[in-house]
Amino acid sequence: MTPKEHPIGAQVEKFPGMPGAAVKLLALVDEPCVSVPQIESILRQDPGLTANLLRLANSAYFGIPSKVGSVRQAVILLGLKRLVQMVIATCTSAIMDRTVPGYDLPAGELWRHSLAVSVATEGLVRELKLDAAEEIFTAALLHDVGKIVLGQFVQDDYAQIALALDQGLAFETAESIVLGTNHAEIGAQVLSKWSLPEGIVHAVRWHHEPEKAERPDPMLDVVHVANMLCLMIGIGVGREGLNYRPSPVVTKRLGITTSHLEKVASQTLQWANELSQALAA
Amino acid sequence: MTVSARIGESMTHTVLVGDLKTGCNGDMLVTHALGSCLGLMVFDPVVKVGGLLHAMLPLSSINPQKAQVNPAMFVDTGVPLLFHLLYEQGAFKGRLVVKAAGCGNPMGKNEVFKIGERNYTVLKKLLWKNNILLESEDVGGTNSRTIHFDVSSGEVTLSSGGNKRLL
Numbered sequence: 001m002t003p004k005e006h007p008i009g010a011q012v013e014k015f016p017g018m019p020g021a022a023v024k025l026l027a028l029v030d031e032p033c034v035s036v037p038q039i040e041s042i043l044r045q046d047p048g049l050t051a052n053l054l055r056l057a058n059s060a061y062f063g064i065p066s067k068v069g070s071v072r073q074a075v076i077l078l079g080l081k082r083l084v085q086m087v088i089a090t091c092t093s094a095i096m097d098r099t100v101p102g103y104d105l106p107a108g109e110l111w112r113h114s115l116a117v118s119v120a121t122e123g124l125v126r127e128l129k130l131d132a133a134e135e136i137f138t139a140a141l142l143h144d145v146g147k148i149v150l151g152q153f154v155q156d157d158y159a160q161i162a163l164a165l166d167q168g169l170a171f172e173t174a175e176s177i178v179l180g181t182n183h184a185e186i187g188a189q190v191l192s193k194w195s196l197p198e199g200i201v202h203a204v205r206w207h208h209e210p211e212k213a214e215r216p217d218p219m220l221d222v223v224h225v226a227n228m229l230c231l232m233i234g235i236g237v238g239r240e241g242l243n244y245r246p247s248p249v250v251t252k253r254l255g256i257t258t259s260h261l262e263k264v265a266s267q268t269l270q271w272a273n274e275l276s277q278a279l280a281a
Numbered sequence: 282m283t284v285s286a287r288i289g290e291s292m293t294h295t296v297l298v299g300d301l302k303t304g305c306n307g308d309m310l311v312t313h314a315l316g317s318c319l320g321l322m323v324f325d326p327v328v329k330v331g332g333l334l335h336a337m338l339p340l341s342s343i344n345p346q347k348a349q350v351n352p353a354m355f356v357d358t359g360v361p362l363l364f365h366l367l368y369e370q371g372a373f374k375g376r377l378v379v380k381a382a383g384c385g386n387p388m389g390k391n392e393v394f395k396i397g398e399r400n401y402t403v404l405k406k407l408l409w410k411n412n413i414l415l416e417s418e419d420v421g422g423t424n425s426r427t428i429h430f431d432v433s434s435g436e437v438t439l440s441s442g443g444n445k446r447l448l
Contacts, residue, residue: 170388228387232396233337234298234314234425241442242316242423245388258393265337265396266344266354269299 018194052090059278081134102154103238113236119271120226123264132218139203146187171240172208221250299354303332310430315383317397322380324435325372331432339403356403384420
């Protein structure tokens, strides 16, 4: 059976594509000189997107003191990379806002988790004074997109997954044994299909098993830690509970301590609420 | 922040992460998704007042500014606040029934991530210093827990992994 013929592979193929404006903007990120009119002309095709983008740029989370009233101002004040992150957040909120079966996440909870992990990764980068790629925000935001594809399959085979969990296996391992894949791998496949940068796809693919990744990567390590932290503080924790294993190798690699983790945890809710209010307004 | 809804004669109050809520006869206090967080339920069966705390982190010293604004986020500031609020509503220390839930941890032995264990340790120290015993508890492990606390009867129902039981 080819991947497309497999029922899970078929769902990946059917999964909604990234909206055109986001794809075009992403293509510009790595170009050496991009002009503001180029960006404006892409966004002009989608006035709703521009409006949402400006609302997000004005959210308390980004802390810009003056009001951002135009795409031009947003690019100047935030930079192109930040702008693209916001476009992706704006475009994916509707997909990620749904109820997710299998993991038993009510409507809105996966999105809340995604936002929380994004702000927690940025908090950890600051706290640990790391030199991580700017795209870490997007990697964190989309790390669980595979749950949307895999949810129904998890639901259908939950009895078998539960048996694997009873043997002391981590949830993503139980998924792999029962379904032949896990939500991290499926998420990476969706993001490859969206043509997102390879670094983001890599971080999403290994966010539960960073030790298996072919190369160490601070972006992957921080997403791994931030995801665990947000589940622990109850944001997006579903039926699988805390049945995941935080990597001791990553803890050592990042030099992370209890204080770092708790400091970031104490601020995550507020940051996530600020972002979420801007996107929901 | 709390969310409240009137269902029939009783009022259901949802206690979010880093929050606490007290109620009286006829109220139901609910909290969801207790992972590493502490859920603490305190009840006076004579006056019929009770309170539920959903504290995220053990010690307020990690972020004193946050603790000023939101003492319920931390066990060391949230627990005393819950007791004081109940005393203000006529509760008497000698009658209080205290139950704890949550304080879970992820799999493995990674000490950095044992926030649940630290939450429980700080709670036990506070209770011990104040001569208060836990009536019952369901703590640790990897399950996420939901609590329904009926302030009319003092009954605490714990839902976890598809199972329900009285705590």
